[in-house]
Amino acid sequence: MSITSRFPLVAVIALSWAVSAAPLSAATLDRGVGPEPDALDIHLAQSLSALNVLRDLHEGLITLDASARLIPGLARAWTVSDDGRVWRFELDPEARWSDGEPISADDVIAGWRRALAPATAAPMAGMLDMVVNARAVRTGRLEPSALGISRDGAHGLVVELEQATPWFAELLTHPLTFPWPGENRSRYSGPFVLDRRVPGAHLQLARNPEYRDSAGVALERVVWHVIEEPSVELARYRAGQLHITETIPPGRLDWMREQFGDELRISTYLGTFFLTFNVGREPFADAPGLRRALSLAIDRELLTQRVLGAGEVPAWGLIPPGMPGWPEAAAADQGTAAERLAEARELYRAAGFGARRPLRAELRFNTSLTHRRMAAAVAAMWKEQLGVETRLVNEEWKVFVANRRHGRITEIVRGGWIADWRDAANFLQLFETGSPLNYSFFSDHEFDGLMSAARTRHGDERLDLLRRAEERLLAEHVIIPLYHYVSRHLVKPQVRGFEDNVMDIHLSRWLSLQ
Helix, strand or coil, X not given: CCCCCCCXXXXXXXXXXXXXXXXXXXXXXXXXXXXXXXXXXXXXXXXXXXXXXXXXXXXCCEEECCCCCEEECCEEEEEECCCCCEEEEEECCCCECCCCCECCHHHHHXXXXXXXXXXXXXXXXXXXXXXXCHHHHHCCCCCHHHCCEEEECCCEEEEEECCCCCCHHHHCCCHHHCCCCCCCCCCCCCCEEEEEEECCCEEEEEECCCCCCHHHCCCCEEEEEECCCHHHHHHHHHCCCCXXXXXXXXXXXXXXXXXXXXXXXXXXXXXXXXXXXXXXXXXXXXXXXXXXXXXXXXXXXXXXXXXXXCCCEXXXXXXXXXXXXXXXXXXXXXXXXHHHHHHHHHHHHHCCCCCCCCCEEEXXXXXXXXXXXXXXXXXXXXXXXXXXXXXXXXXXXXXXXXXXXXXXXXXXXXXXXXXXXXXXXXXXXXXXXXXXXXXXCCCCHHHHHHHHHHXXXXXXXXXXXXXXXXXXXXXXXXEXXXXXXXXXXXXXCCEXXXXXXXXXXXXXXXXXXX
């Protein structure tokens, strides 16, 4: 169901508190979800909050255990051809939609065809480009029926890939690849169903009795609470109204450790936060030197330690530490802090800006205390070191996403990416020409060529091409990497089954309350 109505802010806050006023129940898990999910359509959702909820409501061919390891989902078994290009799945004949109807291979096929149909405008559709004819379908050059996915008998499904894709199994845990429930949006394939939604307040889920492993689901209900401000979420956790928070407030890490001890869970997380230039319009089109100047003027150590203060790691590259086969980008490679500032000022002057003609730029971000602190700190550094006059624009998530996607008014926008699977290409593909998520509007023949070549290579040769692609992206200063994420949650002692993992995915299916 698409919800478009909004409540006044005061009413939303009051309603959110009222919903959780009752004591925590042993049968109901109360979780923070962060901002309002942008969509609950498996093909239109792209926000982290939406993906977390969708993984409770739906299930794909392959799913994740509590440690984010791959396990069978709707497919009880699968095989891969020797050349890695043909995947055969055997669907669980006991799999049912929440209305009791069997989940078939045709439902998966319908889902993939819809995801790639140009009319759907699925923002994540490019993730399926390794499937035979997927690009041609996505760009309207072929009909969806030409897609390399077909039924094989009563419970079989065959997927043909353009080339071997080692992380393809992990991709199948993403909601984009899940079976399509049809126009009946109240059908669900996962362990829970959506029972009630109050926009701006919460999403209440109930256990799905038709789920293939319903007996293994301990919780009767899950309530995902929409709370944009981490300080409000912390207050509700301390008041006993949440079992798990989505994050913690910035700048209070030492205090949090002292107050909560083992309830504070901080772990390595495959994600990077960055700022993105719109290189398709002034003042940053054809201005790599100016873009580099703004990057060098930011003190990432000060930003992560004093401004954010929640365990983030300073970033000089796009790919986060812990990515298999990837070297870490070191600050030492950029010179000393004094050398970086000297170069930034020289590049700024060379671009034609100075005290008499300061750069006037706009930094746009979505509503969040963390983002506000980040933006204010970055603007202050640019002002102090270079004299830049920065206008900060704070927008509600859906408005921000729309403006960022269209790019007609954006100059510098808040960006970031969390790994959908453990592979560097998952990050780099954002900047390919034609990618629906390329809100930098970067279009570079060399970068695109390296990415294209990487699709046909394997092992070390492929990794080398991807490293060169990242080097090209960074050399053009399309983005300003600021920090690598860490997962940060508060978890009540009575919660069982919550296991830290680098994907920071914690399916409610595995959780229970003591």
